[in-house]
Amino acid sequence: MNHYPASLKQLIDNLARLPGIGRKSAERLALHILKASHREADLLASSIVEVKKRVRLCRRCFALAEEDYCPVCTNMNRDHSRICVVEKPADMAAIEMSGGYNGSYHILQGALSPMDGIGPDDLRIAELLKRVDVDGPSEVILATGTNVEGEATAAFISEKLHHQPVRVTRIASGVPMGGDLKYVDQVTLKRAMETRHDTRYLDK
Amino acid sequence: MNHYPASLKQLIDNLARLPGIGRKSAERLALHILKASHREADLLASSIVEVKKRVRLCRRCFALAEEDYCPVCTNMNRDHSRICVVEKPADMAAIEMSGGYNGSYHILQGALSPMDGIGPDDLRIAELLKRVDVDGPSEVILATGTNVEGEATAAFISEKLHHQPVRVTRIASGVPMGGDLKYVDQVTLKRAMETRHDTRYLDK
Numbered sequence: 158m159n160h161y162p163a164s165l166k167q168l169i170d171n172l173a174r175l176p177g178i179g180r181k182s183a184e185r186l187a188l189h190i191l192k193a194s195h196r197e198a199d200l201l202a203s204s205i206v207e208v209k210k211r212v213r214l215c216r217r218c219f220a221l222a223e224e225d226y227c228p229v230c231t232n233m234n235r236d237h238s239r240i241c242v243v244e245k246p247a248d249m250a251a252i253e254m255s256g257g258y259n260g261s262y263h264i265l266q267g268a269l270s271p272m273d274g275i276g277p278d279d280l281r282i283a284e285l286l287k288r289v290d291v292d293g294p295s296e297v298i299l300a301t302g303t304n305v306e307g308e309a310t311a312a313f314i315s316e317k318l319h320h321q322p323v324r325v326t327r328i329a330s331g332v333p334m335g336g337d338l339k340y341v342d343q344v345t346l347k348r349a350m351e352t353r354h355d356t357r358y359l360d361k
Numbered sequence: 362m363n364h365y366p367a368s369l370k371q372l373i374d375n376l377a378r379l380p381g382i383g384r385k386s387a388e389r390l391a392l393h394i395l396k397a398s399h400r401e402a403d404l405l406a407s408s409i410v411e412v413k414k415r416v417r418l419c420r421r422c423f424a425l426a427e428e429d430y431c432p433v434c435t436n437m438n439r440d441h442s443r444i445c446v447v448e449k450p451a452d453m454a455a456i457e458m459s460g461g462y463n464g465s466y467h468i469l470q471g472a473l474s475p476m477d478g479i480g481p482d483d484l485r486i487a488e489l490l491k492r493v494d495v496d497g498p499s500e501v502i503l504a505t506g507t508n509v510e511g512e513a514t515a516a517f518i519s520e521k522l523h524h525q526p527v528r529v530t531r532i533a534s535g536v537p538m539g540g541d542l543k544y545v546d547q548v549t550l551k552r553a554m555e556t557r558h559d560t561r562y563l564d565k
Binding site for chain 2: 160161162163164167168171172174175176177178182184185186187188189190191195197198200201202203204205206207208209210211212220221222223228229245246249250
């Protein structure tokens, strides 16, 4: 690419480092930024700087926040007797978008993964256990992923909370809504069968 | 997305404005930037600002440049008696990458498109005609696109150069290299047949 000016090459290189952005996409984005108004480019650049400057982790649940505590933790209309444990901020975002939960969260910042050298001390597990100990919530919902790492993390935390007077639940796995049984993989179907529930739920 | 901090929402919004980046991708990129080192984020932000500040159009061929003239125009090892006419900087980049051309360029900054209100005066056609008049090149290669707009633009320029003592050529259209004839569309195949050439070329 020695026919592009140095500053453009630099921008393409930096964009290509972003996840899911290849050289071709980076080139397309860079040429778009070059064509965009000065205002649009400045907004994009300054929002990158701002996000790094402002965003930190909530001191209680480790969600993304711009203050010491996140909006969920400071919202008195939320049910703080429930703690939903997730791996990443994006998981919390997905649950919030679903609208099916009004409790608080605890973001572990990852999942146990011995292969990648991630043990309990690399996650916010100690903080969760302390929170349960001090605040005495009624329920801890383990909403880590349903892959090997997420399952292991859920099992690990469940074990750690065994002697606490708290209900520990796991988010349900099963046939996706609108899904066709014949397209669901065997492991999911087996889990869906094992965790079947009474139809009382449907009558509500 | 009212669960993300304001500065993060702002970054997601700005990223989602880029072409080919949807909300989900913007969210993923923003969370990556948030997790990246301060140095990486600053580099990305400053390269956006720099590219807008530094890059301008070459005064001769309208390629992207950081000086008054682009590296191709100031390179004395290039054959300045040939001018390859393309629509966009990315087209020039593609030809440079192919390594099959050592002449100079003229970047029109688009193609004729009456539907979008783009006429000859919106492109760098007058500058091309003047360049041909003053510099007297031996060949003008029309390498605009092979879609309707590119073809019309090539035809328009060819007509304008009709009375100039310059060879005007059109980049070849045909079966892509490594391509199978049965998968090539009819228009391309018709053009490939019409513009067939002697096999002398193969003997070289």
